[in-house]
Amino acid sequence: MPIEDRDDAYLVTHGLASDTLSRLRSVETEQVAFRKGLVKLGRLCGYEIIDGRMETEYVEIETPLEPTMGERVKGLDDVVIINVLRAATPFVEGLLKAFPRARQGVISASRDESGGRAEDGSFPITIDYVKLPEITEDDTVIVADPMLATGSTMNAVLDHVVENAPEPEHLIVLSAVSAPEGLLRVGDAFPQADLLTVSIDDYLDDDGYIVPGLGDAGDRAFRTT
């Protein structure tokens, strides 16, 4: 569903996605359930991407009884999923259930929170590792990170992706929870990207956490504090 006044941002509105996110938000949800919830949400978002972004075609198939026409999704082999370490790992595991043959890229990115946020509200981002597959103009590229807060991480990641893939068929930024400020920052810097999220929350607190959000996704999934 398009978000009012923005033609580059869309909400995942499937009831099960909302239900799963609500369970993830709860402070009662412990590590295993949290990680499994992120996997489930990734799968549901993958189905939404197929529904909303990918074309289908009719092909002849031979059933054991007779020939018929069947609908197939086009481009399922032309999907690239970028895993933004580390919180995206379970989210990507779910996406892979929708796109099992996707080529995968990995980018390790983390916020340097030691000096607080810059005047423009962003964080400096440390990128430690980048490994991307070849990306072509036929590809649907999904950059997955469950949390889009200030958008600083996503912009740093997209710099690398776009350098490697100037014009893929689709460039999709997928998050579970977004802050309005992060969506604006990424949308302004990368107007060619479609921003897809399950929820747009209210605001960022002084530490750059999404409110109400779900806390630190990486810490909750990996049981670190």
Ligand SMILES: O=P(O)(O)OC[C@H]1O[C@H](OP(=O)(O)OP(=O)(O)O)[C@H](O)[C@@H]1O
């Ligand atoms: O939009 P931003 O303000 O950049 O914040 C969002 C980023 O913060 C979290 O990662 P974090 O740096 O905590 O790393 P982690 O996944 O290893 O926990 C989250 O997974 C995003 O990558």
Ligand SMILES: O=c1cc[nH]c(=O)[nH]1
């Ligand atoms: O709310 C937030 C912001 C950044 N990273 C998280 O995991 N959660």
Ligand SMILES: [Mg+2]
């Ligand atoms: Mg974290």
